[in-house]
Amino acid sequence: MEYPNDVKKTYANASILKESRIVFNIKGNAYRLVAKFNFEKQWIFIRFIGSHTEYDKIDAHMI
Numbered sequence: 001m002e003y004p005n006d007v008k009k010t011y012a013n014a015s016i017l018k019e020s021r022i023v024f025n026i027k028g029n030a031y032r033l034v035a036k037f038n039f040e041k042q043w044i045f046i047r048f049i050g051s052h053t054e055y056d057k058i059d060a061h062m063i
Helices: 003-010
Strands: 021-026 031-038 043-051
Touching: 003 031
Parallel strands: none
Antiparallel strands: 021 031, 031 043
């Protein structure tokens, strides 16, 4: 089973990053949510929530 692809099926606008991170577009891409997933334990760690402008100032791969 490919868990990131399962998320992508439900949230087509999500962006799959390395290290089990997924970026979700919220409210027509006005906001971004970066989450790190542990699919085996079914844990989600919220790494960032903010405006698109704030998102542009971070490194989603490192935060």
